Each structure stands twice: as structure tokens, then as C-alpha cells.
Amino acid sequence: MKEVRVETPGGSYPIRIAPGRLDRLAEAVPADATTLVVVTNPTVAALYAERAEQALAATGRPILRIELPDGEQYKDWQTLNLIFDAMLARHCDRKAVIVALGGGVIGDIAGFAAAVYMRGIRFIQVPTTLLSQVDSSVGGKTAVNHPIGKNMIGAFYQPIAVEIDTDVLSTLPAREVSAGLAEVIKYGAILDADFFAWCEAHAQDLRALEPGALAVAIARSCELKAYVVSQDERETGLRAILNFGHTFAHAIEAGLGFGAWLHGEAVGCGMVQAAELSARAAGLPQSDAERIRGLVLAIGCPVYAPDLGTDRWFDLMQGDKKTEAGQIRFILLPRLGEAVRTPAEAGLVRQVLDRTVARTAGEQPATLA
Amino acid sequence: MKEVRVETPGGSYPIRIAPGRLDRLAEAVPADATTLVVVTNPTVAALYAERAEQALAATGRPILRIELPDGEQYKDWQTLNLIFDAMLARHCDRKAVIVALGGGVIGDIAGFAAAVYMRGIRFIQVPTTLLSQVDSSVGGKTAVNHPIGKNMIGAFYQPIAVEIDTDVLSTLPAREVSAGLAEVIKYGAILDADFFAWCEAHAQDLRALEPGALAVAIARSCELKAYVVSQDERETGLRAILNFGHTFAHAIEAGLGFGAWLHGEAVGCGMVQAAELSARAAGLPQSDAERIRGLVLAIGCPVYAPDLGTDRWFDLMQGDKKTEAGQIRFILLPRLGEAVRTPAEAGLVRQVLDRTVARTAGEQPATLA
Structure with a gap:
């Protein structure tokens, strides 16, 4: 088992990575837990909820399962309220523990529910994508x-x-594997050029879920992110570099409607765009922008952005919360493995949009047709 | 000007108490603030919003006023969303600062909005009750x-x-003054028997808003609460004693529908009930329970609780979040000025309900008829 320890001012916690962690979830449950609240969705529940609940049952605590509708379009207050309704109906107290069993949407929404239910209860993440x-x-x-x-x-x-069970990735659709790999290569691009090169060499192994390559990629990604987060829990400085590609990506997701592209797909494409902008505005060699484009393509993510219209692109990027006082700031790369946060001239952004926005349907990968 | 400094693991902040603080709000605005978002309600806005905004205008920052419907019954997600909608429509960024201008409902809801808007922005409290x-x-x-x-x-x-401007209390209805005084005497009851005795001696001065007495009462209350909070930010231990009277009070509020009684009125009555329970279950001399009842009456709060039916009383008290594993815990007084958190036998709770629940309309103060 690999273990990455995350230290933050707000608390410290372990990330445990191994095949079969799902069957050992009881190890993560604190001794004074009351109800264990498994928050999941029907897709994940059909595959893994019984195994997870069987493992949790070893604690002797009552288990409440809450299945939320599946998809980014349900990541809203109404769905969040389903958790509160179910927990309050069961008289869950402040020592209830939420177990978030699912992908990013489940983690975000169940984590937020834990943050605000009775002003904060404990939760365990069991990410399945x-x-x-x-x-x-x-x-x-x-x-x-x-x-x-x-x-x-x-x-x-x-x-x-x-708790990361690497076995569960075997049931993941290929498109979601590609979306996940977009975040993996992001860590290389912004923090670790050697890891980026390793990803270039192992792109096909990763897409094929080769276990050894996956373990390296997950652990290194968690380490790199944990390093950044431990430096800056509340995203006031360094942590912003994790948003490499995200200003473009958020515009794509908001412009097309959340859920049309997977978040990771949008980030993949957004990184291609941010790399182009880096070449124009931050001194990244054009050859490195091409390497980023090449690797995004190799892991199976889109490299052309949707044609939202230039004005709408700018509106959507300005609506993103990384805006300060009306000026659009980007995370750009002066070189591979190094990132800075900087405003960019609108003219250069326009050039990047001209170059990266799909003008024909044929420019999109088949998965998104 | 009196200043009480509150130190917590999550941050440190000043409470400034003086006549005329409303005109000096600009002093509390940080240099890097972008939009100043004044969250208030129509009642308070008519009296104080222009003065507050004029004071804030000295910073040169744009001001966005958001008026929420007035009343505890609107302290819900729908009203909270009005804040998010207005701020997002104005592209408020992470450096926007919320100014909560109003009573407890405005403070709670605007504070929660600040806690979760873009995962947390800064806010200033300007309490007007x-x-x-x-x-x-x-x-x-x-x-x-x-x-x-x-x-x-x-x-x-x-x-x-x-920022506490003591002048604004002059426009407060008498009933709200009494409700506020219930919390003042609570600090005496749980932490400071001398302060409790001082309140007994000055009950009529306080009801009449005599400025010198008010200043003492507000500052001492803030100091006592700040002491407790600085020991225990997240309510895992000592802080629970601040809930003296609240298990009963929450049942009253939930049973009658939020807003029928003022929160402070319910707390006043709840303290009478908790004092009776303390005499039966924690060793408080009956004469001290009578002193608490006498002071609650003297400040103009109800001393008889509504007749919700015993089963409903228990249900409502069990639904309160101070329940753990199904057992009702109360804050009780072994003696005046000292509080402990302890479970109580249902039989004793039943005796207290029998003694403190109003059996005739005449047992209620005229304000609540």
C-alpha cells in the first residue's frame, strides 16, 4: 500500500492507495462515529455500494445510503438538500460520518454537505474515478x-x-480514463518536467490501465498536489497554479452547459489553449506547447475548443472566480514544469482562441462528435 | 471606545463598541477590498443603510446593497440564494467584502453567505439588535x-x-430589548455569578436602555462569550455551555414555528426550564432557580413555555443537534455561575415540563398573547 500524507493548517489526513482498499474501509472510521452515511449515485452503487457497506458494517455502526442522481448537472443545491433531508430524517448527529463513494461530483457535493451539516461533520473520500x-x-x-x-x-x-482502490478503475469508461489522465499530465506540466516526460513515455500504458504505471501516476499526482496544498490551503498563492488550463476549461463547460464535456476533457483542451497563450505571453518555447498538445492528444482528450463566439468566450472567462477587479488572470508556463499566475492581454487571448477553437466538426475527437 | 479582542484558531478579530461606530465603518474595510456588499433588510435599511453606505463610500469602493425579507422564517436557502444571485450578477470576486447590517438573522445568513461564496470571502458584522x-x-x-x-x-x-454602535438600540422595540437581555443574563448564570447579581440590580436600567448600564452589559457579555469561544472554536467542549436554555428554546421555536417567539424570548423561558431541571438533576439550590426565574421575568421575557404536548416536546428536543446517540443532553447549573453538560432522566424532564408549561393563556406575558 502506498500512503501519501497531506498536511494542511486545517488538518492532516492520509491518502491510502492500493488494490482492494474498498474492502478495508472500516480502518478509516473513527471510534466515536455514530451513523455512517454512504453518499453515492446509482451507477457506482450498482458496482460497489454493497462491498463498501459490507466493509463498513464491520464497525457495527448503522449505515444510511443516499443515492444522488448521476451527473454534473445535478451538482446543485437541490441535490445537496437530498443529503440534508435524509440525514435529518434519520436524526443523524454531529458524530455521523459521511463516506463519499463516487467520482468528483459525489466528492464535491458530499464533502460540502459534510462541511455545512450542523456546521461541519467528518467525511471519508472513496474516489472511484x-x-x-x-x-x-x-x-x-x-x-x-x-x-x-x-x-x-x-x-x-x-x-x-x-481511500483509493485502484481496482475500481477497471469499470471506468475509456473517456473518463482520458479525462483523469488530463489532470495527471497537468501536474507534470506545472511542477515536474521529468514526470511530464515519463507520462509521454507511458501514455499508452496509462490509457490501457496498466497497473504499475497507474500506481506511479496516481501516487506522484497526489504527492505533487499534496505538496502544493500543504503550502497554501486556501488558494491565496501557489495553489492557483493547479488551475492551469481551468480558465479556458470553465468557459468550455459553462458555454456548452455543464456535463456536455467531462471536466477533465475540458481541462485537457484548456491546457492546450493555456500552453498556446504561454508561448505568446510567458516565453514557453513553441516546441513545448506542441509537446503539451501532443500529450493531450495521446491520452485521448480533445485539443480543439468549441466555437462559442469570441465575445461569449471572454464573458465566460470573466465570470470565472479567478477574475480580480475585472482583469482576466491565467496560469501560464514560462517553461515546462514551472507555472506563474499572470494577467494576459486580450489581443493575445484572441489569437489563442482563433488558433484553438474548432472551425469544423472534423477537428473534434470522435468521442465528442 | 471599548474593544474586545476575540482570538480563535481560525482567526482573530476586534469587537469595537461605541456610540456612532456606524459612521466609522470605513475603518474596518481592508485595503484590498473590491465590492462592498451591504446585506440588510427593509426595516434596518430604512433606518441605517444610507448612513452605513455613506461611511463605507469613504473607501472609494463600489457598494452593492442586498435587502433580504425580514424575519426568522426567511432564514433559509432561498433567501441565502438571493445574496449569491446578486453578487454573481455583479461579478463580485473573492475580494468582495460582505457587511452584515442587521440583527441575528442577517448576521447568520450573511455570515454563511460569506463562508461559502466562492468557498469563503471576508465579512464585517454590524449588529443592530x-x-x-x-x-x-x-x-x-x-x-x-x-x-x-x-x-x-x-x-x-x-x-x-x-462594529457595535450602541446608539442604534434606541430604535429597537421593547420586546427585542428583553430578548437581548435574556442572553446577557445567560452569561451571568453560566459563568459569572457577580455579573448575574449586577444584572439583578440593574434590570430596569437595562430595559430602559440607560447608556452606562448598556455599555457594561454588552462589553461584559462579549468578553465572557469571547473567552468561551477562544477556548473552543468548534463547540466540542466548553462552548456547549453557551447553549444553556437552548434545548428547551429550540423546541419552543420549532414547536410554535420559527418567528412566533423571538429567539431571546425562547432562551429566556428555556433558562427558567433549564434552571428547574438543574434544581432536580444537578444540585442547583431551588432558591437560585427562583432567582433565574425572577430575573427572566424582570427583564420582560416569558417564564411559561407553550403547551406543545409532552411527546412533541420530547420529539423536538431529540431533533435538536445537541443530541448524541439518541440521549438528550442538557446544559445544567450545579450552582449559579457554573455550567456542566449532562444527560438528564426523562422522568425529571417530564416534571419540569409539568411545572413550566403554561396551562392557561393568563400565564403568558401580554406581549405574547
């Missing part, structure tokens, strides 16, 4: 969406443990 | 209600400053 294993389960960001923007309502709130 | 000045503005408890219970969804989140 590659994306959530390497991204949303590390760092304590929880949220729901608002009609005006993604993740607008939320909290920084740390789990007490993250 | 006596209750909120001595209670909800100290300690960082924010929340909205759920149909099943009061304050079920919320966060522990500290303001960056609390």
Missing part, C-alpha cells in the same frame, strides 16, 4: 454549482481520510 | 434553518471585525 483520485480527493475543495457558474458555492474542508 | 450584539456577532456561528430544524446548515466562520 481516476480524475477524482488524482484531483478532487486531494486538497479539501468542496462545492456545488450555481446557474451563473461552476463551483461558486462551497467550502475548503478536509476529509479525515482518502 | 441587542441580541445580536451580545450573542450572534461573537463566535463565528453562521447558519440557515432547515424545515426539520433550526440552524441545521451552516459553518463556523469568523468575521474580520464586529
Whole structure:
């Protein structure tokens, strides 16, 4: 078993990575827990809820399962309220523990429920997608969406443990594997050029879920993210570099409607765009922008962005919460493995949109047709 | 000007108490603030919003006023969303600062909005009722209600400053003065028997808003609460004693529908009930229980509880979040000025209900008829 320890001012917790962790969830449950509240969705529940609940039953605690509708479009207050309704109806107290069993949407919404139920109860993350294993389960960001923007309502709130069972990826659709790999290569791009090169060399192994390669990629991603988060829990400085590609990605997701693309797909495409902008505005060699484009393509993510219209692109990027005082700031790469946060001239952004927005349907990968 | 400093693990902030603080709000605004978002209600706005906004205008920052419907019955997600909608429509970023101008409902809801808007922005409390000045503005408890219970969804989140203008109490209805004084005497009952005796001697001065007495009462209440909160930000231990009277009070409020009684009125009555229970279950001399009843009456709060039916009383008290594993715990007084958290036998609770529940309309104070 690999263990990555995340230290933050708000708390410290372990990320445990191994095949079969699902069957050992009882190890993560604190001794004074009352009800164990498994928050999941029907897709994940059909595959893993019984195994998870059987493992949790070893604690002798009552278990309440809450199945939420599946999909980013349900990551809203109404769905969040389903958790509160069910927990209050069962008289769950402050020592109830939420177990978030699912991908990023389940983690975000169940984590936010834990953050605000009776002003905060404990929760355990059991991420079942590659994306959530390497991204949303590390760092304590929880949220729901608002009609005006993604993740607008939320909290920084740390789990007490993250349990990553690498076996569960075998049931993941290929498209979600690609989306998860987008976040993996992001860590290389912004923090670790050697890891980026390792990903280039192992792109096909990763897509094929080769166990050895996966374990390296997940553990290294968690370590790199844990390093950043431990430096900056509340996203006031360094942590912002984790948003590499995200200003473009959020515009894609908001512009197309949340859920049309997977978040990781949007991040993959957004990184291609941010790399192009880096070449124009931050000194990244054009050859490195091409390497990023090449690797995004190799892991199976889109490299052309949707044609939302330039004005709408700018509106959507300005609505993103990384805006300060009306100026759009981006995370850009001066070189591979190094990231800075900087405003960019609108003219350069326009050039990037001209170059990266799909003009024909044929420019999109087949998965998104 | 009196200043009480509140130190908590989650942050440190000043409470400034003086006549005319409303005109000096600009002093509390941080240099990097973007939009200043004044959250208030129509009643308070008509009296004080222009003065507050004129004071804030000295910072040169844009001001967005958001008026919420007035009353505890609107302390819910729908009203909270009005804040998010207005702020997102104005592209408020993470450096926007919320100014909560109003009583406890405004403070709770605006504070919770600050806690979760873009995962947390700064806010300043400007409490305009006596209750909120001595209670909800100290300690960082924010929340909205759920149909099943009061304050079920919320966060522990500290303001960056609390500004208490004692002049504004002159426009407060007498009933709200009494409700605020209930919390003042609570601090004496649980922590400071000398302060309790001082309140007994000055009950009529306080009801008449005599400025010198008020200043002493507000500052001492804030100091006592700040002491408790600084020991225990997240309500895992000592802080629970602040809930003296609240298990009964929450049942009253939930049983009658939130808003029928003022929160402080319910707390006043709840303290009479908790004192009776203390005499039966914690060794409080019956004469001290009578002193508490006498002072609650002297400050103008109800001393008889509504007749909800015994079963419903128990249901409502069990639904309160101070329940753990199904057992009802109370804050009780072994003696005046000292509080403990302890479970109580149902039989004794039943005796207290028999003794304190109103059997005739004449047992209620005229204000609640």
C-alpha cells in the first residue's frame, strides 16, 4: 500500500492507495462515529455500494445510503438538500460520518454537505474515478454549482481520510480514463518536467490501465498536489497554479452547459489553449506547447475548443472566480514544469482562441462528435 | 471606545463598541477590498443603510446593497440564494467584502453567505439588535434553518471585525430589548455569578436602555462569550455551555414555528426550564432557580413555555443537534455561575415540563398573547 500524507493548517489526513482498499474501509472510521452515511449515485452503487457497506458494517455502526442522481448537472443545491433531508430524517448527529463513494461530483457535493451539516461533520473520500483520485480527493475543495457558474458555492474542508482502490478503475469508461489522465499530465506540466516526460513515455500504458504505471501516476499526482496544498490551503498563492488550463476549461463547460464535456476533457483542451497563450505571453518555447498538445492528444482528450463566439468566450472567462477587479488572470508556463499566475492581454487571448477553437466538426475527437 | 479582542484558531478579530461606530465603518474595510456588499433588510435599511453606505463610500469602493425579507422564517436557502444571485450578477470576486447590517438573522445568513461564496470571502458584522450584539456577532456561528430544524446548515466562520454602535438600540422595540437581555443574563448564570447579581440590580436600567448600564452589559457579555469561544472554536467542549436554555428554546421555536417567539424570548423561558431541571438533576439550590426565574421575568421575557404536548416536546428536543446517540443532553447549573453538560432522566424532564408549561393563556406575558 502506498500512503501519501497531506498536511494542511486545517488538518492532516492520509491518502491510502492500493488494490482492494474498498474492502478495508472500516480502518478509516473513527471510534466515536455514530451513523455512517454512504453518499453515492446509482451507477457506482450498482458496482460497489454493497462491498463498501459490507466493509463498513464491520464497525457495527448503522449505515444510511443516499443515492444522488448521476451527473454534473445535478451538482446543485437541490441535490445537496437530498443529503440534508435524509440525514435529518434519520436524526443523524454531529458524530455521523459521511463516506463519499463516487467520482468528483459525489466528492464535491458530499464533502460540502459534510462541511455545512450542523456546521461541519467528518467525511471519508472513496474516489472511484481516476480524475477524482488524482484531483478532487486531494486538497479539501468542496462545492456545488450555481446557474451563473461552476463551483461558486462551497467550502475548503478536509476529509479525515482518502481511500483509493485502484481496482475500481477497471469499470471506468475509456473517456473518463482520458479525462483523469488530463489532470495527471497537468501536474507534470506545472511542477515536474521529468514526470511530464515519463507520462509521454507511458501514455499508452496509462490509457490501457496498466497497473504499475497507474500506481506511479496516481501516487506522484497526489504527492505533487499534496505538496502544493500543504503550502497554501486556501488558494491565496501557489495553489492557483493547479488551475492551469481551468480558465479556458470553465468557459468550455459553462458555454456548452455543464456535463456536455467531462471536466477533465475540458481541462485537457484548456491546457492546450493555456500552453498556446504561454508561448505568446510567458516565453514557453513553441516546441513545448506542441509537446503539451501532443500529450493531450495521446491520452485521448480533445485539443480543439468549441466555437462559442469570441465575445461569449471572454464573458465566460470573466465570470470565472479567478477574475480580480475585472482583469482576466491565467496560469501560464514560462517553461515546462514551472507555472506563474499572470494577467494576459486580450489581443493575445484572441489569437489563442482563433488558433484553438474548432472551425469544423472534423477537428473534434470522435468521442465528442 | 471599548474593544474586545476575540482570538480563535481560525482567526482573530476586534469587537469595537461605541456610540456612532456606524459612521466609522470605513475603518474596518481592508485595503484590498473590491465590492462592498451591504446585506440588510427593509426595516434596518430604512433606518441605517444610507448612513452605513455613506461611511463605507469613504473607501472609494463600489457598494452593492442586498435587502433580504425580514424575519426568522426567511432564514433559509432561498433567501441565502438571493445574496449569491446578486453578487454573481455583479461579478463580485473573492475580494468582495460582505457587511452584515442587521440583527441575528442577517448576521447568520450573511455570515454563511460569506463562508461559502466562492468557498469563503471576508465579512464585517454590524449588529443592530441587542441580541445580536451580545450573542450572534461573537463566535463565528453562521447558519440557515432547515424545515426539520433550526440552524441545521451552516459553518463556523469568523468575521474580520464586529462594529457595535450602541446608539442604534434606541430604535429597537421593547420586546427585542428583553430578548437581548435574556442572553446577557445567560452569561451571568453560566459563568459569572457577580455579573448575574449586577444584572439583578440593574434590570430596569437595562430595559430602559440607560447608556452606562448598556455599555457594561454588552462589553461584559462579549468578553465572557469571547473567552468561551477562544477556548473552543468548534463547540466540542466548553462552548456547549453557551447553549444553556437552548434545548428547551429550540423546541419552543420549532414547536410554535420559527418567528412566533423571538429567539431571546425562547432562551429566556428555556433558562427558567433549564434552571428547574438543574434544581432536580444537578444540585442547583431551588432558591437560585427562583432567582433565574425572577430575573427572566424582570427583564420582560416569558417564564411559561407553550403547551406543545409532552411527546412533541420530547420529539423536538431529540431533533435538536445537541443530541448524541439518541440521549438528550442538557446544559445544567450545579450552582449559579457554573455550567456542566449532562444527560438528564426523562422522568425529571417530564416534571419540569409539568411545572413550566403554561396551562392557561393568563400565564403568558401580554406581549405574547
